[in-house]
């Protein structure tokens with residue numbers, strides 16, 4: 330006897346999306362999160378805006394959420410990257426992706442956390458048992474399932490416990506899953522910026538030695554800035570009053586969008602890599618940052634998590650339809666086999682890009698310049714990179730990421 334089929338620890342983003350996919354296919358799901366449900370829904374809770382890959386957008390379509398999100402999203406039509414100092418304008422080796430070169434439309438969509446989270450919260454409604462204000466504090470294997478203990482002392486039995494509880498995953502630690510990783514020595518300064526001129530859906534990424542600066546288009550004449558600096562620089566810049574902050578940002582941002590001002594609160598996120606050794610254990614599976622917390626350099630963290638969600642939901646729903654035990658090793662091993670290689674290689678790839686561009690070694694400087702020049706000059710390579718960024722080269726592709734229901 331279980332209270333639910335699947336208990337999800339973590340009501341951030343990946344947890345609710347997984348819950349909606351599973352509940353939509355008729356499974357009984359509970360989501361537990363220590364944060365009061367309405368706290369994250371506030372306008373000033375989280376400054377992040379996500380670059381959603383086309384595949385992630387298709388997943389939201391399949392879950393019936395995209396129609397409500399589209400109006401608040403901004404299509405990304407072009408991506409431009411250069412190294413050096415953004416105030417200098419286009420650097421010699423300039424990388425330029427234009428979505429007009431692929432048939433799938435925009436490379437992705439920018440969407441602010443507040444809109445995405447609110448939509449998930451509303452959609453969970455009565456379909457998912459959402460327990461907010463409590464956390465999972467213990468877990469043990471019970472006959473035919475797993476029993477979790479909540480911080481208010483309540484036990485909750487399920488056939489499977491999913492850890493969607495972020496980089497410090499307690500579910501993983503209690504299941505004996507070890508983590509590896511390191512601090513990047515960088516903190517991301519994040520803010521929404523208003524500007525005089527339109528961005529035309531162009532995302533800019535400047536690679537600087539102290540860390541990358543991304544200027545990502547939001548609806549209207551606004552952009553989201555993700556500006557990575559060494560911890561010390563970031564601490565000093567974050568402590569500045571708004572006008573002084575803008576004075577430091579201006580020469581880095583450049584003047585291609587005219588005069589800039591702040592369009593919301595400022596946030597900081599210390600950056601680290603955190604990879605779980607395994608994605609599954611007895612009656613446990615990990616998704617999202619609980620499995621792999623990555624550098625935001627290419628805006629792929631949530632997209633990677635949504636690939637986990639799509640794969641795990643498909644495996645669990647298909648297994649349930651065949652009458653299999655959804656928490657069995659046999660079923661969970663399918664999930665790990667599908668996801669672990671893709672996620673680890675992407676995480677380490679982004680780590681490599683960050684190191685490559687953060688280095689002032691003259692040999693590496695020439696090598697990365699040549700590399701960017703080659704990619705930019707060869708149409709087939711450009712299209713390959715764009716499909717990768719759009720999340721369209723996952724093989725095999727989970728059904729939800731193609732927009733099909735489970």
Ligand SMILES: Cc1cc2nc3c(=O)[nH]c(=O)nc-3n(C[C@H](O)[C@H](O)[C@H](O)COP(=O)(O)OP(=O)(O)OC[C@H]3O[C@@H](n4cnc5c(N)ncnc54)[C@H](O)[C@@H]3O)c2cc1C
Pocket residue numbers: 338339340341342343344361362363364377378379380381463464465466493494495496499517519555598616617618619625627628629630631632633634
């Ligand atoms: C600056 C920055 C910019 C980014 N930009 C992008 C981007 O453009 N595109 C992109 O794809 N990704 C981006 N990312 C990555 C993205 O933000 C993360 O990958 C994503 O938010 C992870 O979601 P999650 O649900 O896995 O984890 P989290 O959002 O960390 O949620 C974990 C949840 O678990 C809860 N929890 C913790 N402990 C317990 C417990 N014991 N019991 C129950 N619940 C618990 C927490 O309260 C929290 O709500 C960015 C990240 C950063 C830092």
